[in-house]
Amino acid sequence: MPYIPHTPEDTARMLAAIGLDSIDELFDEIPPALRAEGFAGVPAGIDEAAAARLMQSRAAQDGRSLCFVGAGAYDHYIPAAVWDLAARGEFYSAYTPYQAEASQGTLQLIYEYQSMMCALTGMEVSNASLYDGATAFAEACLMAVRANRRAGRRRILVSRALSPVYRRVAETIVAGQDIELVELPLRDGRLDPDALPADAAGQYAALALQQPSYLGTLEDVDRLSDWAAAQGLLLIAVCNPLSLAVLKPPGEWGEAGADIACGEGQPLGIPLSSGGPYFGYIVSRERLVRQMPGRIVGRTVDVDGRPGFTLTLQAREQHIRRSKATSNICTNQGLMVTAATIYMSLLGAEGLQRTAAACHANTARLAARLAALDGVRIAFEPFFHEVVLQLDRPAAAVLAGLAERGIAAGVDLGDSYPELGPAILSCATEQRSDADIEVYAAALAEVLDSSEVA
Amino acid sequence: MSPEMPLREDLIFEQSAAGRGSPALAPASGEAPGLPPGLLRSVPAALPEVSELQVVRHYTRLSQLNYSIDTHFYPLGSCTMKYNPKVCNRLAMLPGFLGRHPLAPEADGQGVMACLYELQAMLAAVTGMQAFSLTPMAGAQGEFAGVAMIMAYHRSRGDHERREIIVPDAAHGTNPATATMCGCSVREIPTDADGDIDLPALRAAVGPQTAGIMLTNPSTLGVFERRIREVADIVHEAGGLLYYDGANLNAILGRALPGAMGFDVIHVNLHKTFSTPHGGGGPGSGAVGVGRRLEPFLPLPIVGRENGRYRWLGEAERPQSIGRLSAFMGNTGILLRAYVYMRLLGAEGMRRVADYATLNANYLMHRLREAGFRLAYPARRASHEFIVTLKDLHRETGVTAMDVAKALLDRGFHAPTTYFPLLVPECLLIEPTETESPETLDAFAEALAEIRELARSDPEQLRRAPLSTPVRRLDDVRAARQLDLAWRPAD
Incomplete structure (x- = not known):
């Protein structure tokens, strides 16, 4: 039996000990009308080789x-040691470190992760991760509203240049709580400074930008x-962690810096894998730590005075x-944080800095090469490691x-940014x-020359 | 005992030396001309500077400080810590799956989409639901999706007054937290002495304000809710819907279908029943299944099939959807692991999951009862887990469930869940799972019996446990009061 160690003798001995004749009797509390006998539509098992x-x-x-x-997930090289170590059974098959004494490996690793995220973002506290970049942004919005609870401010200003998918996910998640995301328009692909509302003070909980x-x-x-x-608004920063090298x-940022930063952790050693599992990071100022969602690991001492983590x-x-609770989250993305x-x-x-710089340089080379073609132009400069290319043919x-x-040349921006005309993000x-x-x-x-895209 | 465990390991930051690193792992050049100087970082981030060997040794040693399924019996109740087959990880990490960008063309993802499409169908079959969405990234997100769908359903009918979610007092904390996130109020109902829902209390609780009820069956008390059809009728007659928290699906796989019990929506923890890794606290996966009337509201995207090709269904095809819960497609790699697991087991193998999970729980419960432990629900059959209450032992010796849990660590066992469910005093919630041998269960029962003897003869010794772990009991009060959440370089 796959993964079940019982011999027929084991089963017989265990049933006899309980005082039953058959396994069926173990289910005698399920009303007969509800009992099922197997499944329709599930194939028979296959062996490992098959x-x-x-x-x-x-x-x-x-x-x-x-x-x-790109558009939120990036094809970076992952050194061999990353997943050789992360896939060790002691990390892979442990659970949330409820029993701290038996989970110091995971706990210390999360403490190191929190430290690294604080160092990278210039913030003071980090949690142990969230599901992905989009849900991290949603949780950042909820956190900002909680921090403004006394003032009752439940609207958040959001740049139109912040990922449209993140905005949609955040709307799904905050929809039930009477929180509104208010979009700010763009000029030249960036938040239009003239569109910032003059009367924002007292009206909004936060400004969010990417x-x-x-x-x-x-x-x-x-x-x-x-x-x-x-204006007295919290600032939510959505950042690609690799770019912060x-x-x-x-x-x-500015005189005071952002209050909450969050984003997608995938660029840090996580495979593309058709969309997941990735992880979301969220960091903040220390004064907001009690509004933080999810697990947080702290360093303390044990009864003998030795340092330990919990x-x-x-x-x-x-x-x-x-x-x-601050959120319904219980699990995070522990294995991804390990990696x-x-x-x-x-x-x-230094390695992160060189990787990030190489991405920028490659994208600049790509953009220059493509813009040399008739019917292709670079929409906005400067750019980091993604570029909007406007075309004179239908992007799709x-x-x-x-x-x-x-x-796989990029993302069609037509649905999310129709004002750009035919455009792709590469x-x-x-x-x-x-x-x-x-x-x-x-x-x-070749495609632009051909009749396929007239 | 784990005498081989390393006792402690310095922080990776404390092993750093300026100028050391692993230069072969990144591109040679670090030039980024063309970026405005005012937007650049002025000081490098304080990350460790260490060699590859230091990294390998450090994280290998850290891993050895953990208890895990691969190294220890891990009977953590309500968490289904069964063996995670190595092959599931290996096959989900094949290069074609790992290297595919989520927004690459559909033509370039027919392999993964075929697996996900079949997984949707298999999950529907094993739960008795009509349709599935695989996007929720954990059980709590599955719960969110479920309650959000219930609310969307009521709204679609113009039924705006239904904003109350009923949960039993034994429910997981995520249930009420989820209801709050969805803008609902929460009403708790009591459980009767045998662990079933108090039906008169339920009848009194339902009304025109009832949006739905969230239930786990078997419940968090480790027993099957025998009057589930009556519960369903009471809630449905009041106009509410039933949400099934799939935390305990391992107990009934192939023996009973949540769809047949009357549930309208369900989430399945693939990291429990379908053996995807717990990973030190995730990633999980909380796929959601629905009956016909909630199908239009499923979260997106969903894999569809037309003319032999797989494609993503999005807002255009499902305009009533509650929306998206992730940037892309949920925890795809985890879904592939669950798919491989289901294919390996097949229909018969999955049926045996519930059979042997239940056999192991009832056998271990029997052993502990024989050894004189008090069961929380002695008149009931165990599901895949059961509860021991140590309140007598506590009264007699002062030893707590926490002390017993820590003493188990010293004996080479991960502890069961302690102090949950909250309504059973000094409780241990024990879930052995089907992948453990009877020898392991016997050894665990003997260890618990020995600890109980020690509680009577030398309770002080138990209060000092654990003694053999890398650290002993930690000062949680200090952790919360003198916050130390990140290492910082000395000034």
Whole structure:
């Protein structure tokens, strides 16, 4: 029996001990009308070799195109040591460290993770992770509203250059709590400073912006941070953590810095894997720590005075506070945090900086090469490691033509940003070579010349 | 005992030396011309500077400070800590799956989408529901999706007054926390002496304000809710819907279908019943299933199939959806692990899951009863887990459930869940799972019996436990009062 160790003699001995004749009797409290006998529509079991053949044939159909897509998930190189270590059974098959004495490995690792995220973002406290970047943004919005509870402010100003998917997910999650996300318009792919409401003070809980923005552009974060502080708004910064090896960390924006920062942890050693599992990070100022959702690890001492680690500030959480908890989250993305902590340790600040810089340089090369083609122009500069390319043909048809040529060229911005006209968002990480960029350029030239995209 | 455990390991930051690193792991050049100087970082982040070998040794040693399923019996009640087959991890991490960008063309993802499509169908079959969405990334997010769908359903009918969610007093904390997140108020109802829902109290609680009820069956008390059809009728007649928290599905897989019990919506913890890893606290996966009337509200995206090709169904196809819960498609890699597990077991293998999980729980319960332990629900059959209450032992010796839990760590066992459910004093919630051998259960029962003897002869010794773990009992008060949540470089 797969994964069940019982011999027929074991089963007989155990049933006899309980005083039963059959396993069926173990279920005699289930009313007869509710009893099921197996399942319709589930195939018979297969052995491990057959499962391997099946999955190898499925995997062989996938992931073959040359990847120039970013938009929230990025194709970075992952050193071999990352997943060799993270997949160790002692990490992989442990659970939430409720029994601290038996979980010091996971707890110390999370403490190190929290320390690294604080160092990278210039903030003071981090939790042990959230599900992904989108839900981290939703939790940041809820956190900002809780911090404004006394003033009763439940509206948040959100840049239109903040990921449209993050905004949609946040709306789904905050919808039931009477919280409103108010969109701020863009000029040249960045938040339009003239559109900041003059009467924001007292009206809004926070201003939320993304750096680099979803469109790859760079916001004037010092000025926006100072504006939010002057209006008495919290500032929520959504940042790609890898970019912070190069870009000014949110803790240092303007005079006061951001209050909450969050984002997608995937660039830190997590495979693309068709969308997950990734992890969301969230960090904040220390004064907001009691509004933080999810697990937090603290360093303390044991009864002998030796340093040790434990879950702390649990009075915020659902298993204690129930309906009054800061969030319903209980699990986080522990295994992904394990990988990210190992990744950051391996690369260090310098390795992250070189990786981030190489992504920027490659994307700049890609953009220049593509913009040399007729009918392609760079929409906004400067950009970090993603670029908006405006086309003179329908974007969907161009992307389809490139897909047929084995290139995942980017994201069609038509649905989310129709004001840009036909436009795509492309990205070249450090993994893309000059030859890859030439392949993209040649294919795009061919597609634009062909009759498929008239 | 784990005498081989390393006792402590310095922080990775404390092993750092300026200028050390692993240069082969990143591109050679660090030039980023063209970025405005005012937007750049001025001082490098204070990350450790260590060699690859230091990293490998450090995290290997940290891993050895953990108890895990691979190293220890881990009978953590309500968490279903069963063996996570190695092959599920291996096959979910094949290069084609790992390297695929979530927004790559659908033509480039037919392999993964075929697996997800079949997983949707298999989950529907094993729960008796009509349709599934795989996007929720944990049980708590599945709960959120479920309650949000219930609310969307009432709104779609113009029924705006239904804003109250009923939960039993034994429910997981996530249930009331979820209801609050969905903008609902929470009404708790009591449990009777045998662990079933108090039906008169339920009848008194329902009304035109009732949006629904959230239930786990078997319940968190480790017993099957025998009058579930009556519960369903009471709630449905009042206009509410029933939400099934799939935390305990392992107990009934193949023996009873939540759909047949009258539930309208369900979430399944794939990291419990379908053996995906717990990973030191996630990632989980909380796929949601519904009956016909809630299908339009399922969270997006969903995998559809047309003319032999798989495609994502989004807002255009499902305009009434509650929306998206993740940036992409939930925890896809976890879904692949669950898919492989279900294919390996097949229909017959999954049926045996409940059979042997229940056999192991009832056998261990019998052993402990024989050894003189008091059961919280002695007249009931155990489901896949059961509750021992140590209130007598506590009264007699002053030893607490916490002391017993810590003494188990010294004997090489992870502790059961303690102090949950909250309504049973000094409780241990014990879930052995089907993948444990009777020898392990016998050894665990003997260890508990020995600890109980020690409680009587030398309670002081138990209050000092654990003694063999890398640290002993930690000062939680200090942790919360003198917050130390991150290492910082010395100034």
